[in-house]
Amino acid sequence: MDETTNAPPCAYPSTTPCADKITFPNSFSPQTFNFMGMDFTLQLLGFGDTPNGPFVSDFISQEGGTNSTMLFGKITKNPRTVVPEPATLSGLGLLGIYFIARRRTKKG
Template structure:
């Protein structure tokens, strides 16, 4: 029997194995990822020397004009999401703006958020900038964005574009998309800013999604691994060749 005759069944099995592997990893097939160690940390607070909470997930600013305390921002993360399927929206955390009167000259004008997480054990960081518009609480001097009847609403703008990052799993390329803030956890009620009445709070969820590159193909190393696995399964031994 020729070497080819001996190898033909095994190579046929290799081809079938690779084909099945590729089919199972096709763009239509959802993959799962472990996302955990999610943290949000405020830093680079600007415009005031009266503040606290920098380096934590709750930052406060201003000299309080009432017993209600300072204004501020909270970012409460979902500490561990467990397994997430590609193509599905999920929540990384909730942003809350607390609006209380502070004395003029002590309000903040901007702050940054460092968002960190691990995807399948690999750490990723994202930075975001928020603009803070603290207004004078005087009737008749409220800004154009005023929506309540209480003088005067304050505004938080999400001024940074929402980032993406790419990574490879099982030889295929995936993208983590931060879709932005939404009033609902499904991500279908997006907001680009908060306009918050005095003595009130506004909240929104930071929504993300992992998607597979539809044009992605396995890396050569991944294909080689499939071939070697198939060859081993077929029982092909080097000593069997003559």
């Protein structure tokens, strides 16, 4: 926030000496979080009037005035990588050995 000295000449267009400028960051790092055992990512899209943009990077606030804008973001569910448990792998291996042994028994 660029808080001005309120003495002319004003740095920004002003109806009352002197307006201030509020600036937002150009980008936000996505944040990953876990909720009820599922992973999600929060991505902040920006400040503006509608979720589809355009997003604003700054605005002028008149001295003694009020301004508002909305912050938009989206939450996406992260795909899970399914890794079989060791017990499942062992069970599948034993099942495979059983079928191979059974096949050989039938041939012989």
